[in-house]
Amino acid sequence: MQKMTYTEAKKELETIVSDIESGELDVDALTEKVKRASELIAFCKEKLTKTDKELQKILDDIE
């Protein structure tokens, strides 16, 4: 997950949401999908709002 890009995470999330909305999942599968969706959403939110110190340092070090 940490190696994922935002776009990849978003794409997977979109697929999951459309799966969920298809109404064809059984409850167990639905629960699994919702769990994964929550992880992806948290990941994306973090990318949007949390500073990546490592990246900041790499940029600062460019001469």
Place this chain on the structure above:
Amino acid sequence: MNEPSFTLSELNRQVKDAIRDRLPETYWMRAETSDVRRNRNGHCYLEFVEKDAVTQSIIAKARGVIWSNVFQMLSAYFENETGQQLSSGINVLVRVSVEFHELYGHSLTVVDIDPSFTMGEIARNRQFVLKQLEEEGVLALNRELVLPELANRIAVISSPTAAGYEDFCDQLKNNHGGFVFYTKLFPAIMQGDRSEASIITALEKVYQYRELFDAVAIIRGGGASSDLNCFDSYLLATNAAQFPLPVISGIGHERDVTVLDIVAHTRAKTPTAVAEFFIAHLAKTATELIDLEERTVSESESRMMKERSDLFSLSRDLVHQSSLMIQREVAVVQQLSDKMKYGVRRLLQHQSHALENRAQFVQMVSPINILKRGYTLTLKNGKIVASLHDLSVDDVIETRFSDGFSTSVITKTKKSVP
């Protein structure tokens, strides 16, 4: 050597007179400005040049001057009309008087300027550059790039001291969405003759680190100058157009659209507007994320609610159905037991009835009862006489009644006719 000779000043005076006689008016002249500078008295000194259209080599040159009082008027007018300062490298149409000074030589004194010519020249140059870019197939390349959804790593090409750069950084830092942005400054000279090369050098530097960035912002603002020449340059435009990252321009110009603006992925007017563009882009990204989140939550909630209600109605059905079944079974058993009770009773009744009948019959057929009803029993010698054959005249017979007997003698017998 009998011919008369002149001193230099005498000769120069001759030239001066000849020029004044031959070119007494003021004349409209087309030329490019060069080396424009003002001295501390406010007078503007410059060079006028003409370049060969093909080779770009200078084919004519003259010194020029705009006296302070004229310059104040003309420069304001020119800047107001064209949106740029009267500076070097601009094609101008100026009204000049031709002067010749014994000491300073030939020069042109500017008395008027036609800004619309310059605007036409700028527009013509732009069209020319754009056409060239189009013919090379690079004009729309940068515009066709897709800005990543999470575009928050921005390479900034700007003068480090420009107020616009500070505004840009502040705007990003204090965005209301709480979004995180990473900016890296690649310093460049943003005005004057050296700006074109300086900006291209900065772009090349960003190119080396392109994996670390989502976009390039070329910003300028806050300076007094509005010299836009370099942003119409073919070289800068072709570099920007072919740059692998989206270029967002914000060169602080309200009115004009430079070639750079046209080839850029997105054009914003000011550095602040560039920052706002990035913030709005992330806000859109965040909105899409929140939409997906809401859809996940609402869909899974409504789904679980439905499952719960299905389960509930199933369990209710189960109770209902099973109690119905039990009721039905109880009814059947009840019916059976009722039936059985009835049957047994009937059977018993039947049996007792039969017994009664039997008893009645037995009673009815008992000799005592028969005797009571008027029948008698005839005995001879203690034996029941059932037929006349057994009797003869003078036989003594005993006749039994229900309440005693009598003895008789047979006087006559007669057979009954059948």
